[in-house]
Structures are given as structure tokens and as C-alpha cells.
Amino acid sequence: METSRNPRRRTLLALTAVTATLSLATTACGGDAAGEAKSADGKAKVTVLRSNGAIFEPLYIAEQQGYFKDAGLDVTIKAGAQDTSQNAPSVLNGEAQFAMTDSSGFLKSAAQDMPLRIVTGLQSATTKTAPTDGLLVKKSSSIESFSDLEGKTVGISALGGTIQFICEYLVQKDGGDPKKVKFVALPTTSLTDAATSGKTDAIFSFGPFYAAAKESGLRTIGNGMNDLPGMVQGVLFSSQKYLASNGDTAKKFIDAVAKAITYANAHPTAVKAIDKKYTQVPAAYIDKHDTNYYDKNLDTTVMRTVITKMHEFDLLDKEPKDSAIYWDQAPTSGGE
Incomplete structure (x- = not known):
């Protein structure tokens, strides 16, 4: 069991270790972690690391409904780290092209100037539905x-x-x-x-x-x-290097996820079937309760509130600028 009132020191040490590991990995790989692999039939191969808890359902729906395939993508979905902010090394060294985390977990990386960017949201807090x-x-x-x-x-x-x-x-x-x-x-x-x-x-x-x-x-x-309506709860992120070299593939990927988000919101039964397969929650509980409401949009105004308060609470070493957070093709909005 890990305990902390103030995880800042532990986070800084972990990120320092990550940076050292990435340097070694990049050297071992010849300095190229952004190359795009192809499947035998010519589809761009993509690995995405999901969370272990929730909000990953649109990824499997995109796979099941053929949205990835239709976009010319060969996508492999894998469970990532328990603490999803620790998925960053796998993305930076090219083991995965995309990964899930919560918004605050991503901001910890952004505050350390790690070359990562959010490509799309998955879920945000909303008063449209009961709390999940x-x-x-x-x-x-x-x-x-x-x-x-x-x-x-x-x-x-x-x-x-x-x-x-x-x-x-x-x-x-x-x-x-x-x-x-x-x-x-x-x-x-x-x-x-x-x-x-x-x-x-x-x-x-x-x-x-x-x-x-x-x-x-x-x-x-x-x-x-x-x-805190509009607070981004789940995101997918990638490395700047991958996005610079494979922007077309990344756009196809987030567009397929967007289609899956629309489908998920309209078909709760499909979401529940995924939860039964990939979570340890009993099927009876899943059947009796509403599913999540998914949202690709990233409210930058609310995110700025989160950043300011995280810094105040000593959860962030500094306040990253928007340019260090979002990919330029991510679905952002300024909020209401």
C-alpha cells in the first residue's frame, strides 16, 4: 500500500528515472521511436495502452465495430500500468503509440516538459448524467x-x-x-x-x-x-515525435475513437458487455447500473482551473502552458 499526503517528491524522482530510462532506450533503438510499422495487409500498426479500471470501453467498441479496420489501422489494445501516468515511458520509447491516463496524471508529465500531447478526450464530468x-x-x-x-x-x-x-x-x-x-x-x-x-x-x-x-x-x-463540470477525466495521449511523423495515422485513430464514443453513448448494452469481460465487477451490478457518458471534447478553460489548483495543492511542480498539453488536432474547446 502506497501512502502520501504530498506525492510531489516521489513524482519528481519517478520522472527523473523515466527520463534516464528513455535516454538509454532511445540509444539502444538507434534513436528512432516514432517509426510506423505496417501489418501484412498494409495497415498501420498501432498499440494503445488502456486503463485497468474504466473509460476504456470506446477502444474496444472501435475494434468491435470495425472503425479501426475501416480507417486502415491494425490496433492492439493492452492493459497499461495501474497508475496510468506511468504509461508515458512506453509511449516515449515507441512500445505503444497511444495510452490512456487521467488529465491530472498527464499534467504531471507536462509540468516536467515531457514531449507528450493529449490527442483526444474520453470522458469529462457532466451534470447530464448521475455521478459515476x-x-x-x-x-x-x-x-x-x-x-x-x-x-x-x-x-x-x-x-x-x-x-x-x-x-x-x-x-x-x-x-x-x-x-x-x-x-x-x-x-x-x-x-x-x-x-x-x-x-x-x-x-x-x-x-x-x-x-x-x-x-x-x-x-x-x-x-x-x-x-466540477467539464473536468476532463480520461484522455488518450501520444508522443510529439510520433505525432510529427505519423499525424495522418493519429488523426484516423482519434476519428475512429470519436465514432466509438458516439456509438457507446447510444448503445449502453455494448458498453456493459465490455465491462463484463474486462472488469472484475459482477455482471449483476453492471446490468443494474447506468453506463458512463463519454466525451471526446477537451474543455481548456476547466483544465486551466485544474492546473492552477493542482499547483496550489502542490500536486504540480509548475503550471504547463496549453501549447505543452494538447496536440494541435485534438478536439479542444474554450468552455462556456
Whole structure:
């Protein structure tokens, strides 16, 4: 179990190690991590690393509906790191061309000037649907609001990312002090047990795991990330080097994902079938609950709020500029 109130030092050390590893990998590969491989039938070969928890469903829908194939792509989908911000090395050294992470996880890399760019969104917080993530406690817990988390321990899937950020943001918004909250990193599948057993005072879960946690008897507080509408929750990113050399392929890839997002929002049964196959949540829970609402759009105004607050909470070493975050063909908007 990894614990931290302030993961900044650990993040800086990890990114320093990543940089050294990438230097060695680039040298070993002759300095070219952006070349485009082709399948036997001439399709561009692409590997994408997904998350282990949720929001990856459009990738499999694009595969199942033939959107990748129709775009001339031979796509391999693989499970990435538990902490998706750690997928960056695989993208930078060419082991994968695209990877998923949460927006805050990406911003940690951008703040270190790593040559990565977001190519598309996958999901953003919205008031259009009921929350699919949020804070949960035992019914008998004395915690009634986010400010009550002061002095308490909260279990989350990874330190320093979007989930830790939204917890700290909502604690501050509720009048509490985020610095007085302790966060512990646990496997997503273990979060519910951590709360019910008293290992943690609260957890912040998401997707089908959130639904299952509620069904198990845990009590929700607030509306999760929907309390900051427009906050980007899941993204796909690539390396600048790959995008510079393979922009046409990258555009075909994100267009296929966009089609899959539209399909996913219109066909929840297809999403649930994927969740049954690739998550450990019981099928009965999946059948009884609504699916995620997917969104390719990247609200740069809300993202700037996230950046400013992450820096204030000491989750970012500095505030990266927009030019260090988005690919120039990514579906961005300035917000309302």
C-alpha cells in the first residue's frame, strides 16, 4: 500500500528515472521511436495502452465495430500500468503509440516538459448524467461532508492524479484544509473492502466499481467529479515525435475513437458487455447500473482551473502552458 499526503517528491524522482530510462532506450533503438510499422495487409500498426479500471470501453467498441479496420489501422489494445501516468515511458520509447491516463496524471508529465500531447478526450464530468464516481463511506461513518475528511484517510487508485485532485478541490470548496487529508493508493478492486473493513475512513471510486460499492451498502457524499463540470477525466495521449511523423495515422485513430464514443453513448448494452469481460465487477451490478457518458471534447478553460489548483495543492511542480498539453488536432474547446 502506497501512502502520501504530498506525492510531489516521489513524482519528481519517478520522472527523473523515466527520463534516464528513455535516454538509454532511445540509444539502444538507434534513436528512432516514432517509426510506423505496417501489418501484412498494409495497415498501420498501432498499440494503445488502456486503463485497468474504466473509460476504456470506446477502444474496444472501435475494434468491435470495425472503425479501426475501416480507417486502415491494425490496433492492439493492452492493459497499461495501474497508475496510468506511468504509461508515458512506453509511449516515449515507441512500445505503444497511444495510452490512456487521467488529465491530472498527464499534467504531471507536462509540468516536467515531457514531449507528450493529449490527442483526444474520453470522458469529462457532466451534470447530464448521475455521478459515476465519488466519495464513499460506511453508513455509520461520522463523515458527512468533504470538510469532514480533515484528519482522515482516503483510499484512491493512484496518488497525485485526478482523483486526489478532486478530493482536495472539494475539501477546500467545502471550507476544509486539503493538507490535513491523508491519501493511500490501493488497487481499484480493493477500494470497497478498504472502506467496509475500516482500513480507510473513506474511498473515492469510479465506474462500475463505484456502482458496486454503493450496492454493497456504502454511503455516497457529494456528486464526485460532476461537482466540477467539464473536468476532463480520461484522455488518450501520444508522443510529439510520433505525432510529427505519423499525424495522418493519429488523426484516423482519434476519428475512429470519436465514432466509438458516439456509438457507446447510444448503445449502453455494448458498453456493459465490455465491462463484463474486462472488469472484475459482477455482471449483476453492471446490468443494474447506468453506463458512463463519454466525451471526446477537451474543455481548456476547466483544465486551466485544474492546473492552477493542482499547483496550489502542490500536486504540480509548475503550471504547463496549453501549447505543452494538447496536440494541435485534438478536439479542444474554450468552455462556456
